[in-house]
Amino acid sequence: MTALPFPLADAPEPDAAERGRKLFAGPIEFLKGVVAMDGLPPDDRVEICFAGRSNVGKSSLINALTNRKGLARASNTPGRTQEINYFTLGDGHYLVDLPGYGYAEAPVKIVARWQSLLKTYLAGRASLRRAFVLIDARHGVKPVDEEIMSLLDGAAVTFEAVLTKADKIKPKDRERVLAQVRQSLARHPAAFPEILLTSSETGEGLATLRAVVAGLA
Ligand code: GTP
Numbered sequence: 001m002t003a004l005p006f007p008l009a010d011a012p013e014p015d016a017a018e019r020g021r022k023l024f025a026g027p028i029e030f031l032k033g034v035v036a037m038d039g040l041p042p043d044d045r046v047e048i049c050f051a052g053r054s055n056v057g058k059s060s061l062i063n064a065l066t067n068r069k070g071l072a073r074a075s076n077t078p079g080r081t082q083e084i085n086y087f088t089l090g091d092g093h094y095l096v097d098l099p100g101y102g103y104a105e106a107p108v109k110i111v112a113r114w115q116s117l118l119k120t121y122l123a124g125r126a127s128l129r130r131a132f133v134l135i136d137a138r139h140g141v142k143p144v145d146e147e148i149m150s151l152l153d154g155a156a157v158t159f160e161a162v163l164t165k166a167d168k169i170k171p172k173d174r175e176r177v178l179a180q181v182r183q184s185l186a187r188h189p190a191a192f193p194e195i196l197l198t199s200s201e202t203g204e205g206l207a208t209l210r211a212v213v214a215g216l217a
Pocket residue numbers: 052053054055056057058059060061073074075076077078079080081082098099100101164165166167168198199200201202
């Protein structure tokens with residue numbers, strides 16, 4: 001098997017970057033927290049979601065992208081986001097902050113409930129345009145990530161890998177983790193053929209991610 005290259009995304013062209021900047025500088029509002037599939041809002045917008053292991057930085061990334069610190073609640077406690085949180089961005093997008101999968105500091109029964117909702121959502125939301133699967137740049141793809149990526153393959157939901165916490169990885173470890181991520185993505189037909197490298201701390205990669213989202217309109 002020849003592995004696809006899965007390059008790191010190039011910096012956006014100036015007009016694409018500007019569209020992304022404008023989109024994320026515009027109005028963004030928390031719409032609702034959903035706890036069951038029948039609570040999902042009407043599928044009348046371009047919908048993108050942020051999925052990933054507990055604590056990988058999903059909520060922080062939404063805050064950083066939108067430059068609004070307390071918008072999505074971020075925390076040191078894995079398992080902080082426990083509902084499917086919908087945000088409206090401009091008048092054409094939904095941004096969706098998902099509960100983390102894998103380890104969570106919450107009662108087993110509650111965790112089981114939100115994990116099952118998460119999977120039903122990822123596989124069953126027809127209007128989901130792209131899932132961003134966040135992966136800690138220090139740790140690479142873990143078995144639980146593989147499980148979610150396979151679920152997205154099965155549902156034919158295109159997903160794009162976003163490495164988070166780029167500020168925490170040493171240059172000498174970066175290529176090794178990238179190689180591991182590439183090897184994993186090459187096994188997933190629903191993987192979009194590029195990787196984003198981001199830091200919510202330094203802002204690295206955020207303009208690129210904003211441009212990708214704006215480009216989905
Ligand atoms: P759950 O909702 O529990 O699934 O977690 P989450 O994926 O939403 O993670 P969250 O955004 O709450 O961040 C978890 C921790 O990682 C927090 O302490 C953040 O401050 C930290 N963090 C998130 N992004 C970054 C980053 O880019 N760099 C660094 N250094 N820390 C980050």
